[in-house]
Amino acid sequence: MMAKADIRPPDEKATGWRGSRDVWLMAAREALISSGVDAVKIQPLANQLQIARTSFYWFFKDRNALLDALLAEWDAKNTGAFVEACGAYSESIAESILNLIVVFHDEALFEPQLDFAIRGWAHQSDATAARVREADEVRLAAIVAMFERFGFSKDEADVRARTVYLTQIGYIAMQVSESTASRVARAPGYVKTFCGQAPTPNELARFHARLKFDPSAHG
Template identity: 35%
Template sequence: MSDTDSPPRLQTDQQTWVRAAIQTLADAGLDGVKVETLARQLGVTKGSFYWHFKDRRALLDAMLEHWRDGRIDDIRGRTQAAPGEEIAQLLHVIDTYSLVRNRRGMQVELAVRDWARHDAAARATLDAVDAVRLECTATLFRAAGRSADEAANRSLLLYAYVFGLGMMDSERDTPRPAETRAFIANLITGG
């Protein structure tokens, strides 16, 4: 590089901004998601932000869309089952979500839930994700022969268990004994 060449500028796309903002949301809450702070963290100028977003609200909307799409894709992928395998798939879903300690994912989830307490767009996004999550598991319960009401109730119980457990264990990362997990999973599935 000659004396007249300047160092190459970092290229930052819209998804890089969104991912950085979501990480900041998890660490510092919504108030921590600031354009200037993110630009500094990414090593770019605020001009890069305005190349991709009209304003902070556009970034927030992109964050919600990214989070929503990821969560919906995840649950839809995990709740696919061949006919006759619905209960086995539900048990797998329960095991997956109760064994895996995705501390960062839970921090993001809790931050979005907190955000939804004060923001209509975040509330609508959260409600959409919750509805899909509940419907995906309820569909498996119905396919396994449960009535619509029972399927909805068991789906809610499954959801409350895996998310409640994730929140309880977020700090100590202590797995539950296999017998306890199996007992609870059998209560939820009726197995």
């Protein structure tokens, strides 16, 4: 779970502290994740932060500007993580997929709850739905390019990329909850299913190291 937005101490309230752009944005993100886009409103956020409503306008023109900032932050972080992982160095397609699986495990890189909340918002907003479709296209294109880099034909790369990506979106949509040990244990099987090639022991060792996961401690 994400940390709650910092609440300023009483002495800062008395001096007219306005918060910061990041504080307002963090509070908005928490509201979006916990209660949906309808909860992202200026006065309730101001009440939560114990900051005057007028302080909001030092950082954002209006509520729409805040919502746009939320979308931009989501896209930069979550889609950016996909693109970076797909382009990262690897010795094989199996290791490339492991690089991508790391993203799915690390909320510092990719926030599944935020993705879920944005997709829920998309059901209420055509503009947000369009942004989600654009992000999905960018993510899929990155995975397709990853497969093509290792010699897969365009058509095969497309189908395999969709298998990888739609599996992950399914995890998000179903809000699957499973232990790290269980999910890591399934990783070699997922890799073989996705690309037809099992990861080598060295590739798995590097994967476990990136996750700071010790298989021997989990039987």
